[in-house]
Amino acid sequence: MEEQIIGIMGAIPQEVDGIIAILQDKTAVTLGNRTYYQGVLGKQKVVVVYSRIGKVAASATASALLLRFNVNEIIFIGVAGGIAPHIEVGDVIVARDLIQYDMDVSPLRPKYEIPLLNKTYFETNEMRSNQVIQHIEHFLAPETLSTKIAAQELDKFAIKQPQVYFGTIASGDQFFSTNQQKENLQQALPEVLCVEMEGAAVAQICYEYGIPCTVIRTISDKANQEASFSFESFVKQVSQVYGQEIIKQLFQ
Ligand code: SAH
Secondary structure (H helix, E strand, O other): OOOOEEEEEEOOHHHHHHHHOOOEEEEEEEEOOEEEEEEEEOOEEEEEEEOOOOHHHHHHHHHHHHHOOOOOEEEEEEEEEEOOOOOOOOOEEEEEEEEEOOOOOOOOOOOOOEOOOOEOEEEOOHHHHHHHHHHHHHHHOHHHHHHHOOHHHHHHOOOOOOOEEEEEEEEOOOOOOOHHHHHHHHHHOOOEEEEEOOHHHHHHHHHHHOOOEEEEEEEEEOOOOOHHHHHHHHHHHOHHHHHHHHHHHHHO
16 A cells, blocks of 8 residues: 655745754755655655745645655645634635635636636645644633633734634635735635735646645734734744644644
8 A cells, every 4th residue: 555645745844843943853954945854744754845925936835745755645834814804813714615816817718717627726735624623613612722822812803702714715826914905805706715926826736747736824813904913923923833733733
């Protein structure tokens, strides 16, 4: 039987540092400007890497995970900006499907469709996503969360009763930091829960290679005027704990 190796990706160091810290039998390989950490979590062989930001960086890194490190599943974990009105900082979105909101070859093909692939939405792996959602529900329960993140941090980000949602994530090469950007996306794609810059690219590569993909995004900001400030402090203070705890629970 083929050996099961899971690739765990983030875009920035703060999304994966907490996971690299708990890797056992760790070795590091640097290739194409990225460092891939091979090791074991519980009994699971994994390769952990941050890709840097954007669709190009993320898809190149996903390809390297598949071709050079022989992973047969990818889990992306990181932060995102909330788009749907009910999404708050501290909530977690697990992708049901992902769309590249900046792909547009209309009128040749429908807006957002990936040319020559005849596909607009990339679905994730249902089984893994359901499993992840259960662990996140446990992590976000007040009695667990309060032991992992200090009350003053939770207050600072007004994290009260964080929720996990399963739905559509939109990706593109833009940081959303104005109300206008947010409104435009809400109007164009009302089903979108959050926006980020890598997920749909990784999901496309996984689809093309036929391997399961899971995308988990903690909301660091609300993709509006306050986004830069909220994003910066959230990744400094909170995102590592979310990343480490969610992944740790999956494999322990
Ligand atoms: N601090 C970085 C830039 C971060 S870009 C630097 O200075 O280089 C934001 C990252 O977090 C991306 O990887 C993206 O996937 C995610 N993200 C979080 N909030 C976002 C938002 N409001 N819009 C787009 N991407 C967001």
